[in-house]
Amino acid sequence: MKRVVITGLGAVTPIGNNVSEYWHSLINGVSGAAPITRFDTSQFKTKFACEVKNFDPQGIFEKNEIRKYDLFTQYAMYVTDEAIKNANIDFETLNKDRIGVIWGSGDGGVSTFEEQIGEYKLGNGTPRFSPFFIPKRIINIASGAISIKYGLRGINYTTASACSASNTAIIDAFNYIRWGKADMIISGGSEASITESSIGGFNASKALSTLNEDCGKASRPFDSTRDGFVLGEGAGALILESYEHAIKRNAVIIAEIVGGGLAADAYHLTGTHPDGEGAILGMQLALEEAQITPDKIDYINAHATSTPTGDSSELKAMEKVFGSNPNANISATKSMTGHLLGGAGAIEAIACIKAIQENMVPPTINTQTVEQDFANKFNLTLEKAQPRIVNYAMSNTFGFGGHIASSIFKKFTE
Missing domain, CATH: 3.40.47.10 (Thiolase/Chalcone synthase)
Known part of the structure; x- marks a missing residue:
């Protein structure tokens, strides 16, 4: 079995739009919870979430390209860009047949689905869907979009194991590399589920906190008064590669993954x-x-x-x-x-x-x-x-x- 190492990281989160910001907020105990800005919450039991703030994807997309992608895919490509730069990767010097993408998501393009179905209903049932509707909403599109952007022809799929999806993706990437099936895999996961159907659905199942009056303290794990989770959004990317591959390209190794x-x-x-x-x-x-x-x-x-x-x-x-x-x-x-x-x-x-x-x-x-x-x-x-x-x-x-x-x-x- 091959050793598998981590050489790059990327993050966009409710408490920071890159790895450095995210880590600084984590160790300083910063809460990302705030009133929801995406839609009118007056009829919802929960009126807050952990939204990503000040997100600007324009630097990594071509002009007019953003409209092709649901927010969960935008997050995925944004963090992948950071991870690749962090790992100092030049794909043109590597065998792209042996570089893959394994990504995780639970909801995929849920906001696109809501938007398009809403427009369909408003149009009295006339089927005037966007040509981007299907590729924007399907859950596997983030892994596909990443591979297309960088020309990566290796292993490519999406894991959909709900809240364990991106950890499952990382473990799968670890296994494929240690088995010798790939030299490098971009792995991680993304979610953009702060939508009316998500908040409404989780409220119906009594899963969300309703501490609207003090939302910054609503997520209180292990506390005897905890009353549910706070919905968040964002993405994380990891560059996994075999130890030999990393050494050969003179990569800086951040950590090793040893078990899943x-x-x-x-x-x-x-x-x-x-x-x-x-x-x-x-x-x-x-x-x-x-x-x-x-x-x-x-x-x-x-x-x-x-x-x-x-x-x-x-x-x-x-x-x-x-x-x-x-x-x-x-x-x-x-x-x-x-x-x-x-x-x-x-x-x-x-x-x-x-x-x-x-x-x-x-x-x-x-x-x-x-x-x-x-x-x-x-x-x-x-x-x-x-x-x-x-x-x-x-x-x-x-x-x-x-x-x-x-x-x-x-x-x-x-």
Whole structure:
């Protein structure tokens, strides 16, 4: 099996439109939650979200090209551009037959779908759809658009495992490279789901927080008063390549990926198993693949969306895998970014990699009173970032349908 390394990162998030801004906001405990600006929320129970601010994609698109792409694809191409520049890649010097794209998304072009169906209804049923309707809304189009832009002819597809989609994509990319099926893969995920149907649908299922009067504190993972997640949007991109390929092109290696565990709760359409059975298996498989014991993990970026059952089931799973009072710092960065659904795993993988680079664990903000059953069992890195040597970091993501993905990143050594 080949070693797989990370050589480039790109991010656009509710708390920063590049990796540097994103990381600075994370370690300073900045919340991205604010009243929704995209549509009139007067009839909705939840009136806030974590929107991306001041996004300007024009620098990476040709004139008049933006209208071809839904916002989730714009985010994908924007972060890919940053990651490629960060990795100092010149594709014309590389074998593009062996460079691929594996991308993750949960909703794809949902805003395009809403817009086009709305116009259809307003037109009294006359079918006057945009010629870009289908390619803008289909979930696989981001991976296709990235490959077309850069002429990459290798492995290309999209993972659609709900909120674990981009972590699943990263693990798939890791596997294809270590199996020798590709030299380099651009991976990650994007989501642009702050729409009327998303807010309305999640409200109907009672999944969203309704703390409208103090929305900056609404995402409060592990807190005994938590009442649901805060919807976020954005994207993250990672450049994965084989160690040999990276060395040959004199790349700067940021970190190494050493394990990935994929599993299922096999329990409920939208709820996690109350005892975290799928999460336990996913974390155990990742540790087994990384060939390390649980005590070697220094930081865990928890899935922790701030939902009543989800957070407690994850902590139960962690206790089963790591024991009480484990070595690892745990933090829930969704307390700042909100929940990016299919894009969550990508930006949280970046948080893990930056923690390894900087030897700094980002905090969990807004959590005042930890649920009683777990109050003294874990270091949840409350309120302030904590410096510590981070050699190994784990990223957990869980999705509707019971999808489980856990990945492990390592400080790179020759």
